[in-house]
Amino acid sequence: MATDDMWIWDGGRVCLDFTNTLRYRWRTAPEETLRNPDDLALWLQRAGMLAPGIQDPGTTAVLTSGRRLRETVDRAVLAVADGRVPLSGDVTALNRSAAQAPRPALQIVIADGRLEPAAGMSVAADAAAALALIAQDAVDLLLSAEIRRVRVCGADECALRFVDRSPARNRRWCSMSRCGNRTKVRLHQARARRSEDTSAD
Structure with a gap:
């Protein structure tokens, strides 16, 4: 069973955190963190998508469906973020899945002295x-201006997806504390080795 430290929550959107459950996509054999239905149920609970204490985590068929949705979301998001139109089959699959999402009751909040719709996502019962809520989040992302801020981590051995919400829109890593610092340390060590080699000549 996967553990919490297997999952990374730096995507900025639940649909991107979900795509990031397949780690090291650049490898010939990426690392699967959703190995069984219990892993999927635990991830969904940690993401706030599934009510805690669900006794039936789902079936192998639901897990297969979840993995298929994950790859559909990934292809569609990367296509649109790159200025391309996603595959029509991916659009159909996302629409079909999103249509199954439970409909939350519309709520309002007072913001700056006026009424606005409250943001929020339902918690599912299974x-x-x-998974339908994740598809709904992906559809929302694909239609939003935020899609242009989706990035792939620039670290050589990462490739996690995230929304760049930095003011300058120049975030390079999924997390500065993880990939950013590692990259800086590696580059510093490489410069130090080159300097030593030059001094030895």
């Missing part, structure tokens, strides 16, 4: 409905 894994299949929670």
Whole structure:
């Protein structure tokens, strides 16, 4: 069973955190963190998509469906972020899945002295409905201006997806504390080795 430290929550959107459950996509054999239905149910609970204490985590078929949705979201998001139109089959699959999402009751909040719709996502009663909420989040992202801020981590051995919300829109890593610092240390060590080699000549 996967553990919390297997999952990274730096995507900025639940649909991107979900795509990041397949780690090291650049490898010939990426690392799967959703190995069984219990892993999927635990991830969905940690993401706030699935009500805690669900006794039936879902079936192998739901897990297969979740993995398929994950790859559909990934292809569609990367296509649109790159200025391309996603595959029509991916659009159909996302729409079909998002249509199964439970409909939350519309709520309002007072912001700056005026009424606005409250942001929020339903909590599903089962894994299949929670996957539909992820599809709904992906559809929302694809239609938003934020899609142009989706990035792939620039670290050589990462490739996690995230939304760049930095003011200058120049974030390079999924996390400065993880990939950013590692990259800086590696570059510093490489410069130091080159300097030593030059001094030895």
